[in-house]
Structures are given as C-alpha cells and as structure tokens.
Amino acid sequence: MAVESIKITNTDTDTDTDPDPDLPLVLSCKRRKEDDVEEDPKEFPYRKRRRLEEEEEEPDPDDSIQLPEFIKIEELPDAILFEILYRLPCRWALQCKSVSKRWCSVISHPLFVRNAMLHRLPFSKSNTDPFTLVLYHAKKILALPFDEDCGGVGDGDGDGDGLDFLNFLPCIEFARKNYPFCVEASFNDLLLIRSEVLPIVNSGFTEYYICNPITKQWIILPRLPYQGYRGIVLVGFICIPDSCDKEQGCITNAHYSYRVVRIYSPTQSNSTQIRMQIFSSDTGEWCDSLVSSPRGFNSLFGTPQHAGVVACNGVLHWVDENDRMIRGFVVFDPFNNAQGCRYIDPPIDLSLGEWVSFGVFQGRLRIFQDSSLQYSRSFSVWELEDYNNAGTWCLKYKIYFKDMVSEYSDLLKMAKEKISTGSLLAFHPNVGEFVFLQFRKCIVLCNMRTRVLTMAGRLEKLLPCKSIYSSNSIPAKYVFLVGQPSWPTPVPLPLKFECPSPFLWSEFVSKRQKQKKQRQEVEKLRAAPTPIPLHV
C-alpha cells in the first residue's frame, strides 16, 4: 500500500485530518495516492542517502519532521507531478527522467509531449522563437544560431569547414575526404543530407540521411545505387502530421509521414512528363514515377536549379523556366502523386526575365525578385494569398537600394554600389518584414518596412576567397532555417524498413587497403615468372 511506504519516509507530516467519509466531494490527495506507482521499499534494497551539509541533522528515515517540505513534494499525486513537469523546458524534462522510476513514467506518458507543446503554444510564433540559419556551400557549412529576432553578429564556431555541426553523422568522414556530400533540404528542425560513396570498393551508392542536429538522431534511407548521373536533380523533403492527429487537432510531433522526392530535369523543353524518385515513409521504399502536368516541363537548368524546391502547405513547389523566362511554379503533392502536378502563374507584374528566388513565410509562398542589376536597383517581394482558391500574388515590398539606411557604413557603401548585391538568403521565419540578404561576404538583415540594414553574420568561413570582388553568391536553396521547436522532432525510427547500417570511412579504408594488397599480389605473380618444375 502506498500509505505504508510513506510511513518509512515520514511518520506523520500530514497535519490534515482524515477526510470525512460522509462528504460527497472528497477529492483528497490521499485517495489519489492509490493510483500512484507503488513504491515498495522492500523492492529497492538500496536507498541513496545524501548528507545535507547545510543541515545540522542527518536525514533520519523515521523522523522526517525536520524536512517536511521536501517529502511533501514527493507526495503529490502523479497528476500534479505531470502538470509540473511538462512545464519544464524539454531538455530539463528529459533529464528528469533519470530522477526516479515514477518521474520517468510520468514524463514518458503519451500525452506529456503534447501537453508540453500545447502549453507553450500561446508563446510560440513570437518574434523571439529561436532558430539556426544553416548555410551550405561547396562542402562547407556555416551554422548561425539566432536566439532573439536579430541574433548576434556570428561567424560560426570553431573549425574551418563547419562540418562539426554534423559530426554525429557517419557520412561526415566521407565528406571530409571530399566525397560527394550535400545538405539538400530542411523541414522544421530536420535536415536532409545526401552522401555518395563512389564505386571503388563496392558498387557505390547514394544515401540520404534524415537527422535532427539538436538531438543528434539520424536514420539512413534505403540506399540508391550509384548512378553517376550528371544531370540536374532537385530534391524536396516534406513532412505532414499523421491523419489521426489532424483530426484531433492536437500537436504532437512524434507521428508524421514524410516524403523525399528526387526530381530529374527534363532534357528538352515542354516535356510532357517528368521523372521522379519518391521515398515514402509509409512504404519504406523508393519508387520511380513519371509525373505529368497540364503544361509542359522544362529543363531545370538556371533559375529552377538555384531556387530549389520549397515545401509549403503540405506540397512541394519549384520554379519552371523556359528560354530564361519564368513561366510559373510547379506544384506537386507527393502524398497524392497520382494527381500529377499543377501550376501557379507568376505575378502579373513580375519581370519574367529577371532573377527570381522563392521561399516560405509562415505557410505563405513568397517570391523575391532581385532587380539590383537594373537601373532602378531594387528588390521586390510578393506573397501568395488565398492559396487554396486560385491564389493571387500581392506585392508586399519593393525596396530601392538607394533608400536603405544603416548604422554600418560598409553595408551602406555596398548598397550604393552598382555591382549586384543583395541576393536573397532567406525570409526571417518569425518576422514578416525581415529578410536575410547576402551583401558580398556579409549576411545582412534588412527590415523591409523601415529599410534599415543590420549585420547578421559573416560568410568568410564559407567563402574564403581573398578577393573582395568574388561574386560567389549562396543560392537560397542552400540556406536552411532549422527551427528549434519547444520539443525537438524525433527522427522517425525505421518501422517498415530496415535502416541500412552506416558504411563507415574506416570500413572503406580497410577494404581499399585489402583490394590494393590483392592487386599487388597479382602484380607480383605476373612479374616473377613461375619456375618450371624440374623433372627429376
């Protein structure tokens, strides 16, 4: 009986009198105690006793009147402990799992994470939701955390290539040795990474990792055979909550379906079909598809390649261009791919021949048009409204470089120059009027309402080339906004498929050495002629 175990730890701290049994409303905590996890002291032979150096008395199990308040908190019913613990930030709540078995079971309760996230919901989507800006360029990564809406001036931590950020992934060794490696996409706080092992010691393969850089969990999707495909492949990654959660309207991050879509560029313009490889978390397999669209598909070379694939409202979008003119946006639902693709026309006032990038702000598709090479030297931002019906583009901001103001004189200087500056890196995830631009090697935060520029980071680590005129711009598709939700999204454990075991660099090296040795043996045998046995 629970009451018995309490006796061991305290004799009679309760000054409450026993509840009157005749009373109809008795919600006494003692009654609830019976539902508690039983703590039979006989089962737990060892009991950690700590010396409380500050107290003069030693904690004596039979006489705890000296420490009433401590014991009392442990006497709370599970329901109240639950209410207390889910208010803890995720990191501390998870640490509390190791306090005791009772605490562990309370925290592991299926509704715990849901309550924790719902509780924080009124405070989320505020200007100060933290996120990390992750930029990828030529096998280097720059990860800049933003804890407040403006962040500090960061240039990333420690080492040169920034790959430490993903040190927990087995493929990083291959990346460091210059094997094909790329950060392909992000969704909320998850990243999609591509790594390729060239056919040297085996037939070679392409593997995709889905990982959460905060919890350092990862899985490998089933390997694709190495193709050495030289054409352009765009990759999209999208997750949706499982249908049961959509109905209940509850937010839980543990149950979701996802798709990884590889889109092969058509070689001719106006192709009727586009080839895709789609990985579905529901089937656990890759599947080859030919998808059609009411309008023709064009090559992904140029703007589409740099703009990448954007996930918004549960579907994927990419740019369609022909003859260097933007035709529109292709929309594809990988969860219902039988329907094929549909199309969104560009805004009427978009200059079709100019450079365009796009992104998402809080579930709304946005276009960024860089007109810095034009005489007017400006950039414009459109937002798609009323998505579910025809959808109309609305010009939200048009900013002229000459109107920009800043405390930073070098930013102002760059803004006034005639060379192309101010390409889109990303739209700020929390504040609609903020946008991250690249000015040469600076990450600039531009307030599109006030036209004020502030410094948000430096790109020297990613773009080490000494010349200040080097025009390496990082396309928006390689800028990832990795969110930091109140509870990190768990990386889905492989349920329906066998997660391949990682192929490690050490394995690769040893296999290669073995092959080398074998080849050497064969060479030796060839060089030295076998002696002809003498007949005696």
Add this chain to the structure above:
Amino acid sequence: MALELKSSDNKIFEVEELVAVQSETIKSLVEDGCADNVIPLPNVDSKTLELVLDWCKNHVDMKLDEEKLKEYEDKFIEVDQAVLYDLLLAANYLNIKDLLNRACQKVADMLKGKTPEQIRETLNIVNDFSPEEEEEIRKENLWAFEE
C-alpha cells in the same frame, strides 16, 4: 450572495459567490444547489484557504487590469515551499485552474536548471534505478544531458 466555507480546522470564511466560484469545485456545488449551508473543505486548512480566497478575490477585482494582476500573481507566488505545496493541493482540490497553473509553473521554475542528482537531494527522492537503467536513460537522451 454570500457563501460560507469551513476549513479543516473549523474556521468559517464568508465570501461572495462571485469570488468562490473561481473554484470549479465550489461552482458545481452551487449549480447543483448544494451550497445552501456551510461548505466544508476538510482538505484545506484555514491558513491556506485564506491565501486561496485572497487569490480569488483579487482575480475578480483586477480582472480587467492585466498588468496589475500579473504583478499581484508574481508577488503572491513567492512563498515557502511548504506553503506552495499546500497551495498546489488546495488548487487541485478546489479546481482553480489559474492558481494551479501558476503554482505548478513556480515549482517547475525551481526544478529547472538542476541536475537529477540535485533534484533528488533537494526533494529527498529515492533513486530506484539500477546504474545500468540510469545509464540507458542517459544514452537515449544524450543531447539533453550534454553541456
């Protein structure tokens, strides 16, 4: 209309119905028509009941002044652990959502930042995990234990 509440130590408190029905428990009694006589609250002592009623009264008075209410709440919740415990139980028993919320948040804030060992020490909790089990939990949630 006034209601009479009796604490566990037999002290009678007279309160306005509007104040008392902040407690969902009392509210349902009133709605069921069982609140004509004195309402006994055997699980709440007079000291705690006085604090709780003060909370309820201020929530009625300051309902429209959010800033003032927040100031009051912050000051109110600065109490000893023993009193906090009693408030928690009373808020749970009487089903006063905002008091329960505030008190739980206060305890959570006290726990935040402490390692499991420190929590066990402060709250005198028995560690019933074997070293292997504890290690398993740490491994599963390694990122939370780092730093």
